[in-house]
Amino acid sequence: MAGSISVSRNIATDPALSIKGLRKAFADVVAVDDIDLEIMRGECFGLLGPNGAGKTTTIEICEGLTAPDAGTVSLLGLNWQRAAHELRQRIGVQLQETQFPEKLTVEETLRLFRSFYRRGMSVEDVIGLAQLEEKCRSRVGTLSGGQKQRLAMACSLVGDPELLFLDEPTTGLDPQARRHLWDLVDHLRNAGRTIILTTHYMDEAERLCDRVAIMDHGRIISLGTPQQLIASVGGDHIVEFAVTTQDPNTNPLDGVVLTAIPGIQSHRVDAGLHQLSVGELHTTVPRIFSALAEMGLHPSEFRTHSATLEDVFVRLTGRNLRDE
Amino acid sequence: MSSLRENSLYELTATRFRLFLREPEALFWVFIFPILLAVGLGIAFRNRPADVLQVGATSADLVKALNSGSGLKAILTGEGAGSHELATGRIVLLAIQKPDGVAYKFDDTNPDARNARLLADQAIQRAAGQKETVHSSNDLVHETGARYIDFVVPGLLGMNLMGSAIWGLGFSIVEARQKKLLKRFVASPMPRWQYLASFLLSRLLMLVIEVCVFLGFARVVFGVPFRGSLWELGFLCVLTSLSFSALGLLIASRAKTMEAASGLMNFVMLPMWILSGVFFSATRFPAVIQPLVRALPLTAAIDALRANMLEGITLSHLVAPVAILFAWLVVPFMVSLRIFRWR
Numbered sequence: 001m002a003g004s005i006s007v008s009r010n011i012a013t014d015p016a017l018s019i020k021g022l023r024k025a026f027a028d029v030v031a032v033d034d035i036d037l038e039i040m041r042g043e044c045f046g047l048l049g050p051n052g053a054g055k056t057t058t059i060e061i062c063e064g065l066t067a068p069d070a071g072t073v074s075l076l077g078l079n080w081q082r083a084a085h086e087l088r089q090r091i092g093v094q095l096q097e098t099q100f101p102e103k104l105t106v107e108e109t110l111r112l113f114r115s116f117y118r119r120g121m122s123v124e125d126v127i128g129l130a131q132l133e134e135k136c137r138s139r140v141g142t143l144s145g146g147q148k149q150r151l152a153m154a155c156s157l158v159g160d161p162e163l164l165f166l167d168e169p170t171t172g173l174d175p176q177a178r179r180h181l182w183d184l185v186d187h188l189r190n191a192g193r194t195i196i197l198t199t200h201y202m203d204e205a206e207r208l209c210d211r212v213a214i215m216d217h218g219r220i221i222s223l224g225t226p227q228q229l230i231a232s233v234g235g236d237h238i239v240e241f242a243v244t245t246q247d248p249n250t251n252p253l254d255g256v257v258l259t260a261i262p263g264i265q266s267h268r269v270d271a272g273l274h275q276l277s278v279g280e281l282h283t284t285v286p287r288i289f290s291a292l293a294e295m296g297l298h299p300s301e302f303r304t305h306s307a308t309l310e311d312v313f314v315r316l317t318g319r320n321l322r323d324e
Numbered sequence: 325m326s327s328l329r330e331n332s333l334y335e336l337t338a339t340r341f342r343l344f345l346r347e348p349e350a351l352f353w354v355f356i357f358p359i360l361l362a363v364g365l366g367i368a369f370r371n372r373p374a375d376v377l378q379v380g381a382t383s384a385d386l387v388k389a390l391n392s393g394s395g396l397k398a399i400l401t402g403e404g405a406g407s408h409e410l411a412t413g414r415i416v417l418l419a420i421q422k423p424d425g426v427a428y429k430f431d432d433t434n435p436d437a438r439n440a441r442l443l444a445d446q447a448i449q450r451a452a453g454q455k456e457t458v459h460s461s462n463d464l465v466h467e468t469g470a471r472y473i474d475f476v477v478p479g480l481l482g483m484n485l486m487g488s489a490i491w492g493l494g495f496s497i498v499e500a501r502q503k504k505l506l507k508r509f510v511a512s513p514m515p516r517w518q519y520l521a522s523f524l525l526s527r528l529l530m531l532v533i534e535v536c537v538f539l540g541f542a543r544v545v546f547g548v549p550f551r552g553s554l555w556e557l558g559f560l561c562v563l564t565s566l567s568f569s570a571l572g573l574l575i576a577s578r579a580k581t582m583e584a585a586s587g588l589m590n591f592v593m594l595p596m597w598i599l600s601g602v603f604f605s606a607t608r609f610p611a612v613i614q615p616l617v618r619a620l621p622l623t624a625a626i627d628a629l630r631a632n633m634l635e636g637i638t639l640s641h642l643v644a645p646v647a648i649l650f651a652w653l654v655v656p657f658m659v660s661l662r663i664f665r666w667r
Contacts, residue, residue, distance in 0.1 A: 063511055064511075065507065065510065065667065085513065088512060088513035089513050093508075095508055096504075097504050098503070098504045098507070099503035099504065099505065100503075100505065101343055101500075101505070103342070103343055103347070104339065104342065104343065108339065108342065112335045112336065112339050113512060114330070115330055115331060115332040115334070115335035115336075116512045116513045116514040117513060118513075155508075155512075159512075
């Protein structure tokens with residue numbers, strides 16, 4: 001990949017971002033409810049949660065676009081009240097739903113954004129980094145969704161930012177375009193930039209982030225590395241099945257019976273589907289089958305998968321991420 | 325060049341200019357439409373050579389007498405056929421030979437017919453030997469500057485300056501807000517004043533082209549006069565354009581959707597199209613509403629442009645309209661800076 005990517009310059013001891021007691025309400029809706037967060041330099045940090053969880057409000061307060069009702073935000077050891085201009089020069093921002101002028105070319109758009117920064121990357125380097133070489137003289141209106149998103153990313157990179165905010169960078173993209181964008185984020189992360197991104201895709205957070213905060217109803221309900229969070233579900237694997245029975249007199253399957261089986265950490269039922277978190281599949285699954293057979297029940301739709309952040313969210317909130 | 329390319333004010337202005345030039349509709353409305361309008365009005369209201377009036381007469385002597393004078397073209401016809409031609413408008417007057425003289429048949433509510441009656445009687449009396457008691461002669465003038473096209477060109481210029489400034493600023497800003505581009509700019513280190521200044525700068529650049537094309541056309545094709553100082557005319561155009569830009573900025577300062585913005589723009593511009601004397605003199609409106617009419621920026625602009633172009637009046641005598649335009653520049657600009665919504 002062409003282009004020089006400079007590693008963050010002054011590796012200071014200040015955290016890249018520090019938030020304390022942050023609150024923000026719109027009319028009578030509390031969007032952000034007392035959040036504390038500290039993000040280290042060089043980290044790729046994910047704010048994860050369903051739509052309306054308060055991710056965008058949180059990130060926009062950090063970007064200096066929204067004023068908080070209470071709490072403090074400090075970026076790179078600076079704050080928005082005293083050093084707004086300095087901070088604008090040193091951070092990069094990608095917002096949701098920005099539509100760049102359709103009749104400008106990719107190169108013209110980037111040249112415009114580059115002119116706002118005192119120092120930064122050359123337009124050619126950023127085009128190379130975002131892999132937009134072939135499109136550099138095309139008008140923005142002719143780009144695909146993925147290319148537009150890469151342009152938005154490129155615009156946030158022209159100032160060679162120490163801290164990069166990406167708000168739902170892959171929402172609405174097809175799987176291939178998403179993977180393409182992930183590679184770009186990976187590349188930036190490996191180059192030592194601090195990245196803070198929001199997403200409601202669990203797989204995206206797992207794939208990209210060093211640490212993840214799961215948000216729901218304006219609060220951080222869980223914080224840690226994806227592996228820590230998954231481990232907190234209690235099992236490495238998830239078993240899902242439904243049961244059918246020929247005998248109408250049989251009692252419905254009781255969760256207590258299942259959790260009594262050795263190796264099963266937890267149980268919940270969602271729309272007739274039983275979900276168990278399990279440590280070791282090879283020993284536990286035969287026990288499940290024999291227990292069901294004893295009760296005269298036939299398992300259907302039996303499947304297993306490795307636990308994911310999705311399961312963490314379900315465990316913590318009792319809801320699926322994309323229920324909303 | 326490279327240092328200029330890195331200058332954000334230059335880049336913002338160049339971007340505005342590019343976006344404008346890539347919008348064919350905008351090009352049409354700003355450059356082509358005023359010229360088409362001027363051509364149309366110039367043709368419709370051109371000053372034709374005095375019409376020769378068609379008349380009829382019932383005897384050869386009368387026809388001869390009528391054709392000897394100027395301004396009439398007589399044909400020989402019968403009384404019945406002549407009445408029919410009169411009724412269908414092919415002739416405006418029928419001269420009927422009577423034993424004791426001549427009778428004129430015409431419609432006295434038609435000015436052409438009344439003229440024909442005067443000319444015909446004069447010609448017939450002169451043919452019968454009447455002498456002039458007072459000698460008279462004609463000294464004909466065809467003055468440029470007194471024609472309708474001369475009157476309407478400054479009006480169209482003012483209207484065009486208003487439209488291009490208000491539309492140019494209003495739509496671009498509201499579109500940028502609706503597409504969340506304003507918010508994105510605010511999230512970058514772009515100096516906010518430069519964003520607004522880039523609109524004014526690109527407007528002034530466009531203004532040079534717009535005014536030169538339109539006035540050049542009016543000069544070459546219609547011979548519209550420029551009696552005042554061209555520098556002062558240039559100053560008036562710049563002032564007018566800046567005032568309407570400020571108004572456009574005010575309209576765009578809060579609107580979130582294009583629909584809201586275009587409604588506001590029509591609300592602001594429609595009264596001025598009607599009241600400000602683009603196509604006819606604003607003095608025709610009743611005295612009661614004259615203070616309102618005078619206070620409108622387009623009235624002030626058109627009055628000043630006409631005074632400069634048609635009467636050669638200097639700026640020192642145009643204090644009132646210039647002051648009104650200044651007020652319309654300063655007040656909306658201050659208000660919009662205060663209430664502008666960046667996201």
